[in-house]
Amino acid sequence: EPEVTQTPSHQVTQMGQEVILRCVPISNHLYFYWYRQILGQKVEFLVSFYNNEISEKSEIFDDQFSVERPDGSNFTLKIRSTKLEDSAMYFCASRDRDRTYGYTFGSGTRLTVV
Amino acid sequence: GQQLNQSPQSMFIQEGEDVSMNCTSSSIFNTWLWYKQDPGEGPVLLIALYKAGELTSNGRLTAQFGITRKDSFLNISASIPSDVGIYFCAGRVSPTSNSGYALNFGKGTSLLVTP
Numbered sequence: 364e365p366e367v368t369q370t371p372s373h374q375v376t377q378m379g380q381e382v383i384l385r386c387v388p389i390s391n392h393l394y395f396y397w398y399r400q401i402l403g404q405k406v407e408f409l410v411s412f413y414n415n416e417i418s419e420k421s422e423i424f425d426d427q428f429s430v431e432r433p434d435g436s437n438f439t440l441k442i443r444s445t446k447l448e449d450s451a452m453y454f455c456a457s458r459d460r461d462r463t464y465g466y467t468f469g470s471g472t473r474l475t476v477v
Numbered sequence: 478g479q480q481l482n483q484s485p486q487s488m489f490i491q492e493g494e495d496v497s498m499n500c501t502s503s504s505i506f507n508t509w510l511w512y513k514q515d516p517g518e519g520p521v522l523l524i525a526l527y528k529a530g531e532l533t534s535n536g537r538l539t540a541q542f543g544i545t546r547k548d549s550f551l552n553i554s555a556s557i558p559s560d561v562g563i564y565f566c567a568g569r570v571s572p573t574s575n576s577g578y579a580l581n582f583g584k585g586t587s588l589l590v591t592p
Contacts (some may be wrong), residue, residue, distance in 0.1 A: 367519075394578070406520060406565060408579040419579050454519045457579075466580075468519030 367388040367469035369455050375475045376445055384440040386455030386470045395438045396456040397430065399423070406454065412438065421466065447474045483566050483583030490556055491591050498586040499550040508543050508582065511571030512565045524551070544589060556590050563587050567571040 376382050388395050397409040410420040412430055427443045434475040438457075442449055452473050456466040483500045489497060500509070508527055524535050526542035526549060533540055539552045548583035549568075553560055566583040 381589070396579070406567075406580075406582040408581070411542045411579055457521070465522060465525070468521070470518050 365402075365467070367455055367457055367467050369452050369453075371472060372470065373473045373475070374475060378447055378476055379444050381413070382442050382445055382474060384442075384453050384455075384474070386438045386453065386469060387436050388438055389396075389467055390459030392440075392459045394418075394456035394460075395432070395441045396454065396458075398454045398468075400454065400471075401451045401453040409440070409453075414469075442474075446472075447476050450474055450476045452462045457474035479580065480582055481566055481568060483586055485586055486584070487508045487587040487589070489589045489591070492557060494556055495554040496556055496560070496588060497550060498564060498588075499548060500568070500583050501548040502568060503547070504545040506568035508569045509540070511538075511540050511549070511551045512567060512582075514563045514565060514585070516562075523564075553588075556588075558590050558592055561588060561590050585592040 367389060370385045376380060393413060395412045398406050399409055407423060410423050410424045411418045412429055415432060421477045428451045429441045431439050437456060440453060452471040454471045455469045480503050481500050490495060509512040510525045511523045513523050515522045524533050525536055526533055526540055529542055529546045530544045537554045540549060542549055549566055554556040563585040565585045569580055569582040
């Protein structure tokens with residue numbers, strides 16, 4: 364079964380530092396997403412990406428966040444200056460054209476900001 | 478985004494029992510989905526519902542899209558220990574043409590099953 368791969372699985376960073384979370388979506392998928400889940404809380408939408416541009420973003424996705432698809436396989440989330448409240452699980456997801464809500468989620472990156 | 482109220486927050490049941498959980502919203506949704514999340518993993522889609530009144534099964538799981546389009550329930554019959562996890566409802570109002578088809582998630586129902 365094809366998988367969405369996320370690295371690293373756990374990252375610890377100091378407040379104010381920049382972090383890049385990496386994802387390799389399923390190869391024939393066209394739509395890419397980042398969601399986050401603060402410990403013990405619900406999964407929250409951050410951003411969707413299609414055709415090399417952001418198609419939708421939430422209020423959480425402010426100027427400190429950015430996404431990029433630097434090559435044909437990777438999809439990254441950058442947090443420019445991390446804050447304590449950015450500590451969360453970050454999930455990447457992808458889907459193909461024919462399954463509107465048939466996301467496949469990765470296993471997540473646990474980001475801890477200290 | 479639209480708030481989804483999911484209940485119960487947690488359930489502790491014995492193996493073999495049936496389970497029911499539900500999700501309500503003050504807004505009308507045109508899609509309801511149910512996901513399961515195991516510890517340390519991402520959510521996995523269980524059932525997707527696209528029409529009001531739709532009743533869909535996936536093995537021992539059954540979910541329904543409420544006719545008011547403001548609620549959905551998930552039933553698990555004859556629970557087994559591997560049903561343990563957190564179950565999330567998720568929904569979406571009608572997307573615009575530029576929409577990324579983002580989902581709103583409920584807060585989850587934590588299910589524990591004892592042998």
